Amino acid sequence: MVRKFLYAFAALIVVFFLGRVALSFWSGNLAKMALVPGHGFEIPAPLAGNAYSDPKMWFSRPGMPADPARFRPVGHTAQDAPLNAAVFFIHPTSYMDRAHWNAPLDDAGANQFATSLIGGMASAFNASPDIWVPRYRQATFGAFLSDRPERNKAIDLAYADLRSAFAVFLAGIPADQPIVLVGHSQGALHLKRLMADEVAGKPLARRIAAAYVVGWPVSLDHDLPRMGLPACTAAGEPGCVLGWQSYAEPADPHQTLEAYGSFPALDGQSPARSRFLCTNPLTGAPGTAAPASANLGTLVPDATGESGVLMRGLVPARCGPDGFLLIGNPPAMGAYVLPGNNYHVYDVMLFWANVRADVAARVAAWKAKA
Secondary structure, eight states, X not given: OHHHHHHHHHHHHHHHHHHHHHHHHSOHHHHHHHHSOOSOOOOOOOOOTTGGGSGGGEEEOTTOTTXXXXXXXXTOXXXXXXXXXXXXXXXXXXXXXXXXXXXXXXXXXXXXXXXXXXXXXXXXXXXXXXXXXXXXXXXXXXXGGXXXXXXXXXXXXXXXXXXXXXXXXXXXXOTTOXXXXXXXXXXXXXXXXXXXXXXXXXXXXXXXXXXXXXSSXXXXXXXXXXXXXXXXXXXXXXXXXXXXXXXXXXOOOHHHHHHHHTSOOTTSSOOTTSOBXXXXXXXXXXXXXXXXXXXXXXXXXXXXXXXXXXXXXXXXXXXXXXXXXXXXXXXXSOSOXXXXXXXXXXXXXXXXXXXXXXXXXXXXXXXXXX
């Protein structure tokens, strides 16, 4: 399982890296030609109303065989207490093809890559026996490079799938069970919207032990007030939102800011000049710093991509004034770090063991208050 996960994960990073390199060196028009669909938006057949009742519509859910979220890295020897919370995890973009604005559900490459990402990220939450990761018709990578109307249609279609999946998730868990919400990159973009629609101002908000909105900016001014929960202010605090975007130093996030600035925040405003939520995953609090010695374990692939190990004390973390999480000198995570020292694809893996401990503490605190 370790070899299969890391080999596929390395392949995903290569594809993602090449896309970002294209953006760095090509003109805008050439990048669009290479990565953005050149045709109009296709209106796919609607999903059946009960589509997510079919286990085949899920990468992970309780009772599934060969569940990628059950991955454990070499070096993880701790005997975790069971995490008595249901986890809803939205995976990041794994479809890089310009053939469609939205990934077909049966696209083998996108599904393989998604499975790999789930192994690296959702596994940090697998002390819970109840991890739910839906398949969805995600917007293609190129949609995030475009300002055409098709982009918004693709994102709306992906979100509609996830909202349907979330309803089935809620119906499939006990009514008094705490919930942990997780999304990375495109998954985090959708999670912000899902919280605005399904959590804010609703009884469900009381059941959210924590929401990890990682790899996409959460504007403190334009997003957070509409998400239904406050930002986490301390380790072990339940019922709050965490978020970060990882950069080694010297950090150059200008491309990221340009890209994110074209996507409106939840209130319709541009988030580009607003303050971003930056939770330090080593401290569990925003705007803080911690040395590498506080890092309980980073999931590091080896040079071949055929094995991996959990390494303690590899990277520090501190929140910079611009809201990005700075991790010091570039760590040796592999050859495919993105331009500007952007460690986006490693956002969770860099802090795998700390995230695992963090969610356990927040769920325990939620139960103590219930």
